[in-house]
Amino acid sequence: MQNRRRALLDKAEFLFAEHGFEGTSIRDLAKEAGMNLAMISYYFGSKEKLFEALVEDRSSSLLEKVKAPNESTSDPVQRLAALVPSLVDRWLANPRFYRILYREASLNSRPELQRIIADTLLRQVNEFRKILQDGVEQGRFREVDIDLTMVTFYGTITQLLSASPQMHQRMLGRRWGDDVSEMAHWRNRLVDHLLQVMQAHLLTRA
Amino acid sequence: MQNRRRALLDKAEFLFAEHGFEGTSIRDLAKEAGMNLAMISYYFGSKEKLFEALVEDRSSSLLEKVKAPNESTSDPVQRLAALVPSLVDRWLANPRFYRILYREASLNSRPELQRIIADTLLRQVNEFRKILQDGVEQGRFREVDIDLTMVTFYGTITQLLSASPQMHQRMLGRRWGDDVSEMAHWRNRLVDHLLQVMQAHLLTRA
Amino acid sequence: MQNRRRALLDKAEFLFAEHGFEGTSIRDLAKEAGMNLAMISYYFGSKEKLFEALVEDRSSSLLEKVKAPNESTSDPVQRLAALVPSLVDRWLANPRFYRILYREASLNSRPELQRIIADTLLRQVNEFRKILQDGVEQGRFREVDIDLTMVTFYGTITQLLSASPQMHQRMLGRRWGDDVSEMAHWRNRLVDHLLQVMQAHLLTRA
């Protein structure tokens, strides 16, 4: 059945997020999913292929969601205002997945995995870069350091998503869990904050 | 001899940064350091204790450097302007170490390590938080989301430090290596950018 | 359908010959035959039973071919001259099968398989022994070491059949493949050589 394959992907996402790719054994994964460990080989071929399948699955389901907004208008200011909540939603819809990606992206091992991860992350990053470039060219934005502005934007989200529960507790004082209302709370704070920071940074003062 | 212990710490820092704590075997480490693998147990007791020793060593050497600046004046604006380059220097002085810390801080394993890492990271974070709080209280800063402003500040640095060589190449187009002049380049860009973003964000417009 | 069963036997014979019984997995076999791996259990019950079925099939089909020649005359010299090409043809008609048998016959595992293999091989060996014994008894052959003469006779054929392609290439300089004309070449050389050796060895000199 295909929902066993799906169950493996879900459990893998959870365990990879909590303990890392190296820190998760296929025995742990199989036990957690209530299956024989040979099923991982059966469905995916290997632990590494499972990872690739996870990226494939998650990124394909996410890319469909956001397409239109940034094409609807050519005004960089409006495009930015539209992209920020859209991106935040996209990331918060699958926080564990991005926690995994960012951690693995910081390693210098398993080059094939690295390539896949970089491809996935950069696809989204480039949406933002385009707006910045257009805005600066058109004189709507100040002449900022585009690379580092992107770093700030994505760094903010990454930082929030990547921190372990323990770090969150001690840094933000507030739980960061699977609770839906909790998520809505952060979503709104994050969107407001990012818009505020980006606009203050990019827009020329009257 | 003590420089053998030091050599182990240095090699461990390098390998942990590149391949992660789990991804680095003590065999690799011993081979890289040109010693017998029993030396790790001999000097540190275990792989985990070695990690703790690494944190101990690196953080103690860094904390001494920055103490005075933030006490010298009570003006939050000036204190911020002083803290930013000081912090950036502190981080860039040991980029590998922070790359390790941030990655491990995103895991939910080995609670004892987690605690040590959180302690180390938060000690620095709190310097920044204090300035923010004072500034807002004194009305010199706008009433921003302090937690998320911190996240943005540290997220920017983390993002820059954590990305793998491959990610750097593809995201920023520029190498990020051990080259000294390269480091100076990034140091200046980063300080300028952070000050600009923070001031635009925090300072009320005339 | 029965030709699927036959296809499995054929592919099994090929793979066992190339990689040995242990070295061939039923996965490889099923894939090579383009079937589901459950078919092996389905048709044969188990991998070992498949082997037995292979022996059954090949040896039964071969035994029918050669019966008459050795009964037609009582002269050992003529019987020998008739048996040699007949045996050579029998072996060369199925070189892979004998390659398998001889290899497995050199093991000391799976006693049941061993018994079956020994039965099959000895049935043919005994035809030769009988001629030798009769010839010596009748004074037509010299009083040779019958056991070792048999060993020489069968050893020659076995050696030729068993060597891997790589060994053949390097030992005989000539390919030993499925090519029909190639086979005819070896068949004639082998018959001539064996007759020459045996006659020189067995017949008293004038």
Add this chain to the structure above:
Amino acid sequence: MQNRRRALLDKAEFLFAEHGFEGTSIRDLAKEAGMNLAMISYYFGSKEKLFEALVEDRSSSLLEKVKAPNESTSDPVQRLAALVPSLVDRWLANPRFYRILYREASLNSRPELQRIIADTLLRQVNEFRKILQDGVEQGRFREVDIDLTMVTFYGTITQLLSASPQMHQRMLGRRWGDDVSEMAHWRNRLVDHLLQVMQAHLLTRA
């Protein structure tokens, strides 16, 4: 200690001879040798490297023994008479090793192992080929099929060495074991037989 390494080699030779390379697990081997299975990795690196080490060890110790005899005279007849017992002794000194080599040489897997085996076997084969070629050139031997004469010679020894205990019992009626007196018996019979066959085959009749 190095005699543990030696013990592993000895046990491996025994088990490989009895059950084949594939049919012997490193668990069995370690248990048989009374060690932890990690020692195989420790001493040899891998199961395959252990095999290579076995070949290295056995063949190096054997090559030294026989050098002089075939150089002492240029008469092919005498050289043959000297080489036969010398070769037989060489092979019977390590029957298990050659049983392994011949079996593995009949496979078409693990090309690196194949190469090593072929090298080892051919080195000895070529001593014999040279005598044959010289003898024929000098007109001392009949114009025989040199390749197949070699096959007959080595096939005889191989056949005797390779058969499993069960096959021996049923084919030769006599045990073929580690018993020293038993070995001496076969050694003499084999030398006599081979000389007789080869001389009858090669020497022109008066």
Add this chain to the structure above:
DNA sequence: AATGAATGAGCCTTCATTCAT
């Protein structure tokens, strides 16, 4: 008749650690 799914046992290898010297 035939198959995809599933399993438990076993494979080889590497892990961090400890021990005797």
Add this chain to the structure above:
DNA sequence: AATGAATGAAGGCTCATTCAT
């Protein structure tokens, strides 16, 4: 102070087989 030797546990993976359909 330092090391080669040794270990038990765990790693990812493949094995032959069975089951429900």
